[in-house]
Amino acid sequence: MKILVSLVSEQTIPNILLIKSLSGIDRYLFISTQLMKDSGRREWICAVCNICDYDEILVKEHSYADIIMHLNALVTYYPSDTIYVVNITGGTKIMALATCDHFRKAKAQILYIPPQQTHAQLIHPSAIEEFVPLTYSLDALEYLKAYGISVEPISPITNHTSFLDKVFGFIAQSPNRGLAQIINNLGNKYADCAGTKEVVHHFASLLNIHPDQVLEPAWLQFIKGKWFEEYLTYWISQCLPEARIYTNIKISKDNVQNELDLTFAYANTLYVIEAKTAVKLPAVKDYLYKLDSLRRDFGLFPRCFLSIADSNNEADWLRAKIFQQRSQKMKIPVLSFSDLTPSTIQNTIMERVIIQTT
Numbered sequence: 001m002k003i004l005v006s007l008v009s010e011q012t013i014p015n016i017l018l019i020k021s022l023s024g025i026d027r028y029l030f031i032s033t034q035l036m037k038d039s040g041r042r043e044w045i046c047a048v049c050n051i052c053d054y055d056e057i058l059v060k061e062h063s064y065a066d067i068i069m070h071l072n073a074l075v076t077y078y079p080s081d082t083i084y085v086v087n088i089t090g091g092t093k094i095m096a097l098a099t100c101d102h103f104r105k106a107k108a109q110i111l112y113i114p115p116q117q118t119h120a121q122l123i124h125p126s127a128i129e130e131f132v133p134l135t136y137s138l139d140a141l142e143y144l145k146a147y148g149i150s151v152e153p154i155s156p157i158t159n160h161t162s163f164l165d166k167v168f169g170f171i172a173q174s175p176n177r178g179l180a181q182i183i184n185n186l187g188n189k190y191a192d193c194a195g196t197k198e199v200v201h202h203f204a205s206l207l208n209i210h211p212d213q214v215l216e217p218a219w220l221q222f223i224k225g226k227w228f229e230e231y232l233t234y235w236i237s238q239c240l241p242e243a244r245i246y247t248n249i250k251i252s253k254d255n256v257q258n259e260l261d262l263t264f265a266y267a268n269t270l271y272v273i274e275a276k277t278a279v280k281l282p283a284v285k286d287y288l289y290k291l292d293s294l295r296r297d298f299g300l301f302p303r304c305f306l307s308i309a310d311s312n313n314e315a316d317w318l319r320a321k322i323f324q325q326r327s328q329k330m331k332i333p334v335l336s337f338s339d340l341t342p343s344t345i346q347n348t349i350m351e352r353v354i355i356q357t358t
Contacts, residue, residue, distance in 0.1 A: 001082050002026050004085045006090065019051070029057070068098050084103055086099060087111050119134060144270075171277060175311075182195055248260070249263065254297075258294065279313060288323075305333050307334075307340060
């Protein structure tokens with residue numbers, strides 16, 4: 001019998017990646033603490049990995065003697081010819097040390113997964129850096145599930161790729177600072193103001209539809225902001241065809257809710273992008289705090305970005321040193337018009353957004 005031993009801690013991803021990447025495992029043993037058990041982390045791991053049958057021992061997280069005592073009891077619980085594969089990436093330092101000391105005496109392979117690596121290292125019975133390839137790639141929804149986050153049902157994105165670049169050029173590149181307000185007012189009963197009819201006819205021409213259709217709910221949703229999410233989705237998918245990208249998903253954990261404009265996972269890193277066609281500068285701090293709340297309220301550590309399409313906002317942003325400093329302190333880059341044009345966006349994605357894994 002071959003058993004995979006996992007140390008449970010706040011970071012669930014290393015456990016999940018090795019479980020998903022290894023074959024030939026007959027049983028799973030989780031070494032946890034009462035705090036981790038109460039937090040539900042072992043349940044999250046099992047849910048993502050579809051594990052229904054497992055063993056779990058609870059230890060005192062900072063007591064070497066207690067951990068060794070529980071591990072010694074395994075000698076009578078499992079057959080003497082049991083083979084152990086031990087992942088010491090999680091747990092406390094004392095848990096990892098005690099577990100490592102115990103299984104060095106058994107027939108075991110002891111593994112460790114360094115941060116941002118694509119292989120698990122073998123540290124016993126010999127040292128091999130690239131020993132087990134981590135072949136599994138988490139989907140964004142699996143990533144969220146791994147942290148106990150609930151996700152509401154997702155509506156499919158509408159594919160309007162044939163005119164996304166044209167819409168970007170018209171909306172984002174317009175020198176008319178009043179265009180954003182006209183677009184926001186479209187469909188309102190008080191929207192018949194100077195320039196409205198001209199904007200409606202311009203959209204009708206861009207989208208190859210009748211002017212009356214511009215004011216239909218589906219097209220209004222697209223024109224008022226959905227187009228930018230689809231634009232980003234299209235270009236990210238061009239750069240990362242293997243990544244599944246989700247838009248406007250609603251998440252919740254412990255009665256705290258949030259909505260993610262655009263999210264995807266790549267190389268087992270979660271990416272979240274807040275997509276705004278145009279913003280008033282004081283609102284930037286609100287969007288930065290919203291993204292920062294993913295760490296504070298949801299226990300996630302994604303790579304977050306605020307993307308603003310409007311070229312007029314870019315000029316405002318370049319003058320706003322206090323907001324730039326806040327963005328840098330929070331480690332949430334702001335991508336503005338020059339970063340997002342059809343001619344620059346692929347370079348922005350590959351050089352500024354994505355963590356390179358090779």
